Amino acid sequence: MPLVEFHNYSMGFKDDDGNVSNLIDNLSFSIDEGKALGVVGESGCGKSMTSLSLMRLLPDAAVVQSGKILFDGKNVLEMSEKEMEVIRGNRLSMIFQEPMTSLNPVLTIGNQIGECLLLHHPDLAPDEIRARTIRSLESVGINNAEARLSQYPHEFSGGMRQRVMIAMAIINHPALLIADEPTTALDVTIQAQILDIMKGLKGDSGGLMMVTHNLGVVAEICEEVVVMYAGRAVERGTLKAIFDEPLHPYTIGLMSSIPTMTSDKSELPAIPGSVPTIYDFGKGCRFADRCSKCMERCMREVPKSLLVGKDHIVACWLYPEGEVV
Amino acid sequence: MEKGGPLLKVEHLTKLFPVKKTRFFEEQRHVHAVEDVSFELYEGETLGIVGESGSGKSTLARAILALTKVTSGTVIYRGEDITDFRVPPAKRKLLHSELQMIFQDPYASLNPKIKIGEAICEPMLANGQARNHDEAVKKTRHLLEIVGLRAECFDRFPHEFSGGQRQRIGIVRALAVNPRVLFCDESVSALDVSVQAQVLNLFNALKKEFNLTYVFIGHDLAVIRYISDRILVMYLGKVMEIARYDQLFSDRAHPYTKALVSAIPEPSTAARKERIILEGDIPSAVNPPEGCRFCQRCFMARPECFEVEPDFYEVEPGHFVRCPYMKGGE
Ligand SMILES: Nc1ncnc2c1ncn2[C@@H]1O[C@H](COP(=O)(O)OP(=O)(O)OP(=O)(O)O)[C@@H](O)[C@H]1O
Ligand SMILES: Nc1ncnc2c1ncn2[C@@H]1O[C@H](COP(=O)(O)OP(=O)(O)OP(=O)(O)O)[C@@H](O)[C@H]1O
Ligand code: SF4
Ligand SMILES: [Mg+2]
Ligand SMILES: [Mg+2]
Numbered sequence: 001m002p003l004v005e006f007h008n009y010s011m012g013f014k015d016d017d018g019n020v021s022n023l024i025d026n027l028s029f030s031i032d033e034g035k036a037l038g039v040v041g042e043s044g045c046g047k048s049m050t051s052l053s054l055m056r057l058l059p060d061a062a063v064v065q066s067g068k069i070l071f072d073g074k075n076v077l078e079m080s081e082k083e084m085e086v087i088r089g090n091r092l093s094m095i096f097q098e099p100m101t102s103l104n105p106v107l108t109i110g111n112q113i114g115e116c117l118l119l120h121h122p123d124l125a126p127d128e129i130r131a132r133t134i135r136s137l138e139s140v141g142i143n144n145a146e147a148r149l150s151q152y153p154h155e156f157s158g159g160m161r162q163r164v165m166i167a168m169a170i171i172n173h174p175a176l177l178i179a180d181e182p183t184t185a186l187d188v189t190i191q192a193q194i195l196d197i198m199k200g201l202k203g204d205s206g207g208l209m210m211v212t213h214n215l216g217v218v219a220e221i222c223e224e225v226v227v228m229y230a231g232r233a234v235e236r237g238t239l240k241a242i243f244d245e246p247l248h249p250y251t252i253g254l255m256s257s258i259p260t261m262t263s264d265k266s267e268l269p270a271i272p273g274s275v276p277t278i279y280d281f282g283k284g285c286r287f288a289d290r291c292s293k294c295m296e297r298c299m300r301e302v303p304k305s306l307l308v309g310k311d312h313i314v315a316c317w318l319y320p321e322g323e324v325v
Numbered sequence: 326m327e328k329g330g331p332l333l334k335v336e337h338l339t340k341l342f343p344v345k346k347t348r349f350f351e352e353q354r355h356v357h358a359v360e361d362v363s364f365e366l367y368e369g370e371t372l373g374i375v376g377e378s379g380s381g382k383s384t385l386a387r388a389i390l391a392l393t394k395v396t397s398g399t400v401i402y403r404g405e406d407i408t409d410f411r412v413p414p415a416k417r418k419l420l421h422s423e424l425q426m427i428f429q430d431p432y433a434s435l436n437p438k439i440k441i442g443e444a445i446c447e448p449m450l451a452n453g454q455a456r457n458h459d460e461a462v463k464k465t466r467h468l469l470e471i472v473g474l475r476a477e478c479f480d481r482f483p484h485e486f487s488g489g490q491r492q493r494i495g496i497v498r499a500l501a502v503n504p505r506v507l508f509c510d511e512s513v514s515a516l517d518v519s520v521q522a523q524v525l526n527l528f529n530a531l532k533k534e535f536n537l538t539y540v541f542i543g544h545d546l547a548v549i550r551y552i553s554d555r556i557l558v559m560y561l562g563k564v565m566e567i568a569r570y571d572q573l574f575s576d577r578a579h580p581y582t583k584a585l586v587s588a589i590p591e592p593s594t595a596a597r598k599e600r601i602i603l604e605g606d607i608p609s610a611v612n613p614p615e616g617c618r619f620c621q622r623c624f625m626a627r628p629e630c631f632e633v634e635p636d637f638y639e640v641e642p643g644h645f646v647r648c649p650y651m652k653g654g655e
Binding site for chain 2: 042043157159160187188189190191192193195196213214215216217218219220239240243244253254255257258259260261263265267268269270271272274275290
């Protein structure tokens with residue numbers, strides 16, 4: 001049984017008049033125990049809303065429209081807030097996109113991490129909490145952890161704060177860790193340190209859901225990939241399938257528009273236009289108005305997600321043959 | 326200006342910011358934002374400046390453009406000392422149009438209540454690039470089209486544009502006054518990769534069309550390498566390396582550059598080389614380390630590195646490195 005399964009999940013936002021506009025449309029994917037899945041796409045494609053849906057932490061204006069999100073076989077969309085509190089920060093844990101706003105500035109680092117532990121293990125003795133807190137800080141490469149316990153977030157650099165966030169997220173040994181852009185605000189040398197730590201954790205943690213717009217980060221850590229565009233999973237498959245044989249025009253466009261350390265200096269094959277907002281989605285394929293391969297059918301009909309190869313699913317009318325998934 | 330000489334020459338430029346004292350008798354300390362930076366910029370080239378956050382990239386550009394007063398050093402433009410723009414008013418006006426900066430956040434530099442078109446016409450008129458308002462409007466519409474915005478955008482307000490469009494507006498605003506050198510500070514960093522590619526292509530196309538010279542500042546080495554002919558690598562206010570873009574992978578590259586290159590996660594499934602992971606954070610620019618600026622994090626550091634500040638060596642033609650162990654011949 002997979003650890004997490006999104007089943008035709010759809011959500012949107014309601015405006016002041018109560019009209020709902022769809023963002024995430026029919027999203028399906030799963031993560032197995034011990035596996036790392038990368039969720040990639042540009043800004044506004046619905047990556048964070050996907051992770052917040054699983055955590056049941058969507059903003060007020062958000063509306064779940066249909067589908068299921070199974071965690072440990074249970075639909076989180078049907079759980080009570082009480083049940084969620086038991087698994088959140090425990091079996092299901094998340095590193096948020098903004099590390100600066102996620103730490104409480106008036107509490108010491110030691111208190112904040114200890115708090116996470118105590119919340120789910122109220123019987124632990126203070127000594128044990130202290131010991132485990134120190135161990136968790138050490139596991140994310142913070143030297144001198146004991147002395148650091150009594151310091152406040154502002155005494156930590158950006159990279160250090162991100163380590164604290166990771167320590168906090170893994171202290172209860174979650175079955176699934178969601179990391180939403182865990183390195184986006186950091187310099188590359190610090191990013192390399194954090195990715196190194198996350199790779200080390202992969203062995204002993206359960207599953208990892210890595211949300212990022214950085215394809216390099218995905219290639220570094222993940223075994224499987226979901227490419228999102230305007231709220232839809234346009235392509236998913238193994239890392240190899242997505243990176244070495246991308247099929248969807250958006251995936252191909254995304255890959256080739258990034259300058260790498262070895263690319264030549266010829267003109268970059270850019271995708272024209274930009275990601276639409278939820279009020280500008282077309283009726284058919286949401287990528288249609290930017291797609292160089294767009295056909296008449298694309299404007300009218302939503303492309304189906306079809307299995308086109310081993311573990312390789314694409315939603316694009318260029319590939320109309322395949323098993324429906 | 327001598328023929329074939331540099332368009333811009335920066336010599337020993339230093340910018341220190343005083344740190345606010347907490348006690349009266351405390352010794353005055355400084356942020357060493359930019360220290361003893363020297364380089365040359367040639368007509369028609371794109372010089373990239375990379376370095377991690379706080380390494381002094383923006384401050385260097387601001388000091389050259391007299392947006393902040395230099396502590397010491399000189400800036401020479403077309404053979405003339407223009408440090409702090411201490412030149413006669415007519416000349417200063419010319420400098421203000423010939424040397425243009427595109428800011429890190431173009432939205433913050435746009436007045437939300439003024440139509441985009443008017444915001445572009447205004448400096449054009451002030452700098453005498455248009456004789457009257459009609460001519461300014463015509464030029465502006467033309468420029469909007471060149472950067473891929475419709476001329477109708479003229480009458481719209483800043484909040485109606487996306488990040489990529491605002492960046493284009495920033496570019497139009499800079500182009501409006503016939504610049505020769507454009508300083509682009511993190512001009513594509515905030516953009517989605519598909520839009521980033523569009524804007525990078527645009528910069529390259531405009532360079533040819535308007536005969537521009539670029540100083541392109543960023544922290545993404547792959548982007549900077551793509552857009553630049555030569556690259557200047559900064560660390561804690563100092564220039565560690567100046568290299569042609571194809572010299573970055575050289576064995577002679579600075580250890581810091583090697584670490585930067587190795588830290589970039591490549592978007593491919595190819596087997597990766599053993600990565601150089603730097604220890605620790607960038608030290609404070611208030612107390613930069615003695616000796617080599619990079620000594621505390623360098624994977625090659627020897628005891629001397631903690632004591633003596635290395636010179637800048639030419640390790641290959643056109644390739645300068647501030648590390649004695651890259652000289653070769655040892
Ligand atoms: N209250 C709201 N009403 C309408 N649309 C909203 C609302 N909140 C968010 N959105 C839309 O949802 C999308 C944001 O999705 P999400 O934050 O998941 O994107 P993301 O892929 O995480 O992007 P980023 O890379 O920028 O973090 C955007 O298109 C945004 O406009
Ligand atoms: N006005 C100022 N007063 C005091 N210190 C400053 C000021 N401006 C910059 N600094 C400091 O100077 C150093 C260099 O800053 P600068 O903004 O030039 O770096 P940068 O390389 O552009 O970084 P980033 O990549 O984050 O834009 C930093 O330590 C910064 O905190
Ligand atoms: S469905 Fe059509 S428009 Fe959409 S990506 Fe495929 S070819 Fe392009
Ligand atoms: Mg997000
Ligand atoms: Mg800067």
